[in-house]
Amino acid sequence: MNLAQHTTAEIVNETYQTSGHPLLEDPKMRIRNTNVFYGAKQAIFDVNLDIGKNQVISMIGPSGCGKSTFLRCLNRMNDTIDICRIEGQLLLEEQDIYDKKIDVVELRARVGMVFQKPNPFPKSIYENVAYGARIHGLTDNKVQLDELVETSLIRCGLWKEVKDRLGEPATGLSGGQQQRLCIARAIAVNPEVILMDEPCSALDPIATATVEELIHELSENFTICIVTHSMQQAARVSQRTAYFHLGKLIEVNDTSQVFTNPEHQLTEEYITGRIG
Amino acid sequence: MNSSTKTDASRAVEALFDDRELLALKRAAALKRRNRSEKRFRWAGRLSITFGMACVLFLFTDIISKGIGAFTQTYVDVEITFDQDQLGLTPQSTELEIKAASFGSFFKKALREQYPEVTERKEKRQLYALFSSDMPLILRNMVIANPALMGTTQTVSMIADDDFDTYYKHSYGRDQDEGDQIGRLSDLQESVVDSLVKSGAVVTKFNTILFTNSTSSEPELAGIKGAVIGSILTLLVTLALSFPIAVATAIYLEEFAPTNKLTDFIEVNINNLAAVPSVIFGLLGLAIFINFFGMPRSVPLIGGFVLTLMTLPTIIISSRAAIKAVPPSIREAAYGMGASKMQTVLHHVLPLAMPGMLTGTIIGMAQALGETAPLLMIGMVAFIVDTPTGITDPATVLPVQIYLWSDSPERMFVEKTSAAIMVLLAFLIFMNGFAVWLRKRLERRW
Numbered sequence: 001m002n003l004a005q006h007t008t009a010e011i012v013n014e015t016y017q018t019s020g021h022p023l024l025e026d027p028k029m030r031i032r033n034t035n036v037f038y039g040a041k042q043a044i045f046d047v048n049l050d051i052g053k054n055q056v057i058s059m060i061g062p063s064g065c066g067k068s069t070f071l072r073c074l075n076r077m078n079d080t081i082d083i084c085r086i087e088g089q090l091l092l093e094e095q096d097i098y099d100k101k102i103d104v105v106e107l108r109a110r111v112g113m114v115f116q117k118p119n120p121f122p123k124s125i126y127e128n129v130a131y132g133a134r135i136h137g138l139t140d141n142k143v144q145l146d147e148l149v150e151t152s153l154i155r156c157g158l159w160k161e162v163k164d165r166l167g168e169p170a171t172g173l174s175g176g177q178q179q180r181l182c183i184a185r186a187i188a189v190n191p192e193v194i195l196m197d198e199p200c201s202a203l204d205p206i207a208t209a210t211v212e213e214l215i216h217e218l219s220e221n222f223t224i225c226i227v228t229h230s231m232q233q234a235a236r237v238s239q240r241t242a243y244f245h246l247g248k249l250i251e252v253n254d255t256s257q258v259f260t261n262p263e264h265q266l267t268e269e270y271i272t273g274r275i276g
Numbered sequence: 277m278n279s280s281t282k283t284d285a286s287r288a289v290e291a292l293f294d295d296r297e298l299l300a301l302k303r304a305a306a307l308k309r310r311n312r313s314e315k316r317f318r319w320a321g322r323l324s325i326t327f328g329m330a331c332v333l334f335l336f337t338d339i340i341s342k343g344i345g346a347f348t349q350t351y352v353d354v355e356i357t358f359d360q361d362q363l364g365l366t367p368q369s370t371e372l373e374i375k376a377a378s379f380g381s382f383f384k385k386a387l388r389e390q391y392p393e394v395t396e397r398k399e400k401r402q403l404y405a406l407f408s409s410d411m412p413l414i415l416r417n418m419v420i421a422n423p424a425l426m427g428t429t430q431t432v433s434m435i436a437d438d439d440f441d442t443y444y445k446h447s448y449g450r451d452q453d454e455g456d457q458i459g460r461l462s463d464l465q466e467s468v469v470d471s472l473v474k475s476g477a478v479v480t481k482f483n484t485i486l487f488t489n490s491t492s493s494e495p496e497l498a499g500i501k502g503a504v505i506g507s508i509l510t511l512l513v514t515l516a517l518s519f520p521i522a523v524a525t526a527i528y529l530e531e532f533a534p535t536n537k538l539t540d541f542i543e544v545n546i547n548n549l550a551a552v553p554s555v556i557f558g559l560l561g562l563a564i565f566i567n568f569f570g571m572p573r574s575v576p577l578i579g580g581f582v583l584t585l586m587t588l589p590t591i592i593i594s595s596r597a598a599i600k601a602v603p604p605s606i607r608e609a610a611y612g613m614g615a616s617k618m619q620t621v622l623h624h625v626l627p628l629a630m631p632g633m634l635t636g637t638i639i640g641m642a643q644a645l646g647e648t649a650p651l652l653m654i655g656m657v658a659f660i661v662d663t664p665t666g667i668t669d670p671a672t673v674l675p676v677q678i679y680l681w682s683d684s685p686e687r688m689f690v691e692k693t694s695a696a697i698m699v700l701l702a703f704l705i706f707m708n709g710f711a712v713w714l715r716k717r718l719e720r721r722w
């Protein structure tokens with residue numbers, strides 16, 4: 001194991017250049033020459049990647065390789081970590097999201113996020129879904145807000161289960177329901193991009209299947225970036241797959257190709273289970 | 277252990293792997309030791325709880341047994357004829373005329389008529405002294421309220437003097453302690469009391485005076501109303517200042533302040549402040565508010581300022597702990613939705629931290645309620661007979677009243693001291709109970 005790590009580190013250093021097709025025409029987001037540091041420690045090395053419109057891209061790689069760090073750059077969630085520093089250019093529809101003129105509030109309304117552990121607010125189910133619309137001033141009256149809440153819950157397949165208990169605490173729902181509620185909360189403000197950081201890792205297989213189906217449906221209207229440690233999940237839900245290793249983006253390709261015919265030696269070692 | 281050689285050690289380890297029975301023996305011995313030590317620990321715990329409970333029980337029985345007497349007061353039913361000639365009043369007299377009439381000598385004459393055998397000057401004085409010195413005033417107020425009383429004969433419930441009360445309670449009442457000094461009545465006074473008791477004129481009633489009067493130099497007329505209102509006014513000032521300041525400080529330090537040397541320094545000093553003896557805050561209040569700003573002494577406003585200084589650290593520390601306890605995932609969720617820092621704090625952090633903050637505040641208030649030393653420094657220790665009506669009226673507070681009464685030699689003041697302590701404890705228990713209820717209620721919502 002130690003030996004393997006040593007050699008892979010060497011491979012990365014000698015040959016670092018992302019394999020496959022990281023760049024696209026007319027993407028939703030462009031990430032260029034991006035480095036991320038936690039204090040003096042560098043967590044992301046010179047990543048170049050395009051994220052396609054209304055596509056699902058999954059990010060895989062051994063734990064600690066920087067998937068979450070990278071994902072959190074895309075809606076500037078790393079701003080909340082004092083020691084975190086980001087270099088490079090990150091564009092959303094050709095607009096630099098780290099530009100001084102950009103308001104993170106506005107950015108996060110356009111790039112929503114779903115977290116690893118379901119984290120509904122300790123308020124009612126209704127309030128959870130309505131929250132984004134409230135703070136961004138999206139609806140003009142209660143009727144519109146009710147409609148928005150209903151639509152969002154329907155799109156997440158949660159409406160039937162909760163329509164009679166909208167006033168009850170969201171924390172009383174099951175884990176899978178909570179995670180779908182978090183997705184409903186995120187899509188209620190109609191973002192352009194949804195970031196998901198291992199959204200199913202705290203769920204049982206049945207809830208996972210439901211959420212995966214939901215992701216698949218949502219990809220018609222949203223651009224989705226999903227971090228996952230499950231290669232089967234990546235294969236099931238995404239069109240493109242990016243493989244990260246020790247903070248470096250090793251390979252980006254169509255999902256089917258990554259899992260059947262990986263270009264890079266490290267990718268192959270990872271998907272065949274030799275790096276974990 | 278150290279002396280055993282390497283070969284010894286390896287032999288012992290070998291035995292462990294070879295001999296399962298030896299292993300079982302060793303495990304059994306270890307288990308026995310563990311059970312014994314757990315049992316010892318349980319007993320130590322039980323012992324300390326018993327000791328603590330015994331102390332509390334002792335304190336409560338002592339205070340209650342001393343103070344229970346103060347909740348009843350001795351009255352004497354006396355027939356009084358409101359003599360028109362002597363008072364120079366008729367049922368048609370105006371209030372001004374009634375006020376001018378000499379009820380003092382009227383009262384004395386009425387008493388003399390009841391006891392014609394008392395003739396000597398000294399004895400007469402002893403007779404008058406059996407009743408509260410407020411009685412003429414009370415009779416006058418009766419007539420003012422109802423002038424038609426003039427010319428009639430009424431049974432008036434007269435407040436017994438404290439020495440009378442003490443003698444009666446101890447000679448006839450619940451706790452007859454023979455031989456113990458039972459007040460300071462003369463032989464004549466005792467015989468008068470005894471005959472009154474025989475005639476059935478002496479009754480004890482619930483002592484409303486304790487709650488409707490402020491302090492007085494006459495023990496039977498002294499009550500805690502002024503001190504209770506002083507305490508409430510002082511606490512209101514304290515609450516109105518310390519809660520918003522402390523919560524704002526806690527939120528700023530936890531959510532907004534950058535972590536640097538300055539905020540570290542502030543944090544250390546807030547923690548230090550919590551350990552400063554309260555009397556120092558009194559001296560500070562004296563120097564700043566009274567001597568420098570020239571604010572009045574003895575008023576609840578300044579008392580509130582001083583107690584605010586004292587309770588701030590307590591509330592800040594508990595509020596910060598409450599904010600820290602809010603799970604970071606909630607903040608992340610809010611940020612992820614595009615909430616600003618202020619919105620995250622107001623919508624999510626504050627509601628979740630509020631039960632903890634309120635608990636800390638009530639505990640701080642309970643501390644402030646029991647505080648004496650800093651208030652002595654700013655002059656809230658004066659003898660104030662008037663009930664305060666605002667935060668700038670001279671006032672005293674319950675614990676200071678207790679301190680003042682505990683200094684008085686009269687037996688009745690000893691009783692009233694304990695009674696005032698009981699009232700203070702009741703307030704404290706109520707406040708703590710309220711804190712528990714509030715926390716339960718706010719937490720149960722989710």
Ligand SMILES: Nc1ncnc2c1ncn2[C@@H]1O[C@H](COP(=O)(O)OP(=O)(O)O)[C@@H](O)[C@H]1O
Binds near residue numbers: 065069081
């Ligand atoms: N808040 C943080 N402070 C310091 N280092 C961090 C922080 N978060 C992550 N890291 C470091 O950055 C690297 C990448 O972490 P992460 O992005 O969480 O990996 P992944 O999600 O792929 O498991 C790890 O080495 C981790 O130790």
Ligand SMILES: [Mg+2]
Binds near residue numbers: 067068069
């Ligand atoms: Mg991660």
